[in-house]
Amino acid sequence: MGIYEISLATLVGINIILALGLNMISGFCGQISLGHAAFYGIGAYTAAFMAKAGAPFPAAVLAGMVLAGLVGLAVGLTSLRVRHDFLAITTMGVGFLFLGVVRQQEILGGELGVSGIPSPGLEKTGYMVLVLILAAFFTAFSLWIKRSWMGFAFEAVADDEDTARVLTVDVAACKLTAFAMGTAMAGVAGGLYASFARFIMPDDFGFITSITVLSMVAVGGIGSVFGVIISTVILTLMPEFFRFISDYKLLLYGALLFGVMRFAPEGLAGFTRAVRKAGIRSAGKKEAAG
Amino acid sequence: MLFFELFVQGLIHGSMYAMIAVGLTLVYGLLRILHVAHAGLFALGGYLGLLITNATGSLALAMITSALIVGLGGMLVYRLCYQPILDRPPYVPLIASIGVFIAMEEVFRLVFGPYGLTYNHPHLQSQVTLLGLNLRGAEIGMVITAMVLLGGLSYLAQNTRIGIAWRATVDDPEIAESFGIDAVKVRYLNFFIGSGLAAVGGIFISLLSNLVEPTMGGVPAYKALAIIVLGGLGNVKGTLVASLALGVVEAFGTIYIGSYLDRDAIAFAFLIAVLMIRPQGLFTGR
Amino acid sequence: MKPLLEVKNVTVRFGGVLALDDVSLEVRPGEFLSMIGPNGAGKTTLMRVVTGTVKPVSARIRLDGRDITMLPTHQRARLGLALTHQIVRPFRSMTLLDNVTLAAGHHRIGRVIRALTAVDRSAEREQARKYLELVGIAEAAEKSVLGRPLGVVKRLEVARALALEPKVLLLDEPLAGLNTAEAARLADTVAEINRGGLTVVMIEHNLGEVLRVSRRLAVLDNGRKIADGDPGAVMRDPAVRAAYLGKEYQDAAA
């Protein structure tokens, strides 16, 4: 593996953690967020400053995770007040608010961002392995949550929160838990990104990033852990594959988002489900014939 | 004096927001879709307006032609993007719309280049002194145009057959259809008018900054989304009030708290603050 | 005997409409109370005030001696109130079995940490299947809710409510949308559960079944309670005939 492949793999791992975090909020619990990048940013900035202040790498990432989760909890409170499209726009607002604050504060580096973030003390390969291990851990964590009773309650909230309440589900607790867990994961991803890039700026965590993460979740099939992972890998690598047409890569990206929503709105997960069903049906037919 | 000047600046920006946001709220009222691609149509209006003005020297011709073309473009967006996925959960059209918007921005960049275009008629940037304030001709023109167009629209909605049909459809599509109103026609009309308005708004903002660039739709579009939520999604009057209110809040905010938050952040801080107190927006929907 | 569910002075306004006007109702343990009344009388609204999904102008609600007026819906449900919806509200993304399993796991989702650490659903699934059998739709257990006929989804609502193991079962027109045989069977099932000790309040338009299974009858009309007592006596009450049956008698005569 060359340096280039190693850094791509690291980026894929970071994006998987980021996307699985959003999948927790929007996929499992049904709360659409258009501001996920803000928590990614909170994690990155926190870790960056901690590391620059001399904190060891794990402590820096942990601090990013905790702070992102706490702010996420606060933003989760808004989801108790506003629903659906109102929530989508509110979270979009949170994203812009984050950018506005960071850009305007000289202490936070302003427009220029933060540079000179210390290295995590690992070789590039070692760091990639660490990131991939964490990605695997959060994959397992997501799968566990999905199977847990909490995940079951999330599903009910995503489907119809009023009915969930009548069935004893504490909707507020579910939403707050989902927000806290999902945004903390974004914080981890941000911390890992800061130490990986060693230079961050506000635009890394802007609206486009939020949309990119949302599309990783939606293209993968909202709520499906493996779908989200596959689409994250594809969408992270796609610009690289298409470098020979780099001028068109964003155009292609937009078209892909539209195309998937238009023709396969359940994403990759829905697609494989449909294929599997068709497979079972044709197998059934064969048996019946035989 | 500063107070008055800020207030006027706020209203000027507010009337620009209104021209974009009305189209968005019309779409939301009818289809429950957050129509992000509206911003692409807004930018398209800016490009067409500038190109036609530079070619013919007539701003009026540019406005009318680009409003018509962008209006038709809006109908096309409805037909191709939204109509097939109307019955899906709301995030589906939302993401599709974002995809279309990104693609449109890219097309502008590829066709017109990544750098901005400017007007080649300096007189369009002339200044006037009014009520003791130095205002640009374009600013006054924008406020007047917004008032005329939005006033005319509300007159049509109240007093014409098609306007009444439209309001009935927004109120209750099923009942409207049972009265023989063709909901599909109403939707096309909706997209035509909303997109045409956005085009005019796009031309004015390009006049104000003397710049048309691929990403010009972005920030106004996100703010317009904030505005329609503030106004109580789907509520046209609420949207107008919210547009002006946001313009004024921004004008004052940039002066007084601009060192903590930038202009966009002020707008969204205002949005979040209002929603926490009134989760349904300033006015109740529909 | 002390009432199990005590509903006092409920007044509800929707904009200009006075949907309920100072209605009170007491349900004693083990009762089978049916509530009838013309369309728009306010029956559903009363139930929704009890479960806490409609905000009343005034009301006082006690369950098993405890004042629950200020509690949110999910806590009332945890204390033992289960409601079926007149207009069905199944979780459409789930199978029938999962709909009921979630309800059967009500004791599992109360604490966040416990809910996060527990994954085993087999016991609840078992129970859920039992409830589906009880209401007679077990053969569709693994199917998605989408595409099930109304009669099946109506009974799913009942199974889900039963799975909550409530103290009071509130049924809002459970028989509507079922054919005659299905309706009779479900009414029998509910009556049998009631004989087992569960307190039942049932809103229902199907008078035949109401008179067959219930032991007490309350009548709402135009936001007011106009009668309450032994079904036979209530049906003979002239006020009830005028308000409720008058229309049907006229229809029958026509």
Ligand SMILES: Nc1ncnc2c1ncn2[C@@H]1O[C@H](COP(=O)(O)OP(=O)(O)OP(=O)(O)O)[C@@H](O)[C@H]1O
């Ligand atoms: N959410 C609401 N908003 C406004 N009005 C409502 C609402 N819910 C009920 N109403 C009105 O309150 C009154 C009582 O309605 P409710 O649904 O309780 O009647 P009901 O007795 O259950 O009737 P039905 O037998 O048709 O189910 C009606 O006039 C109804 O239109």
Ligand SMILES: [Mg+2]
């Ligand atoms: Mg009812």
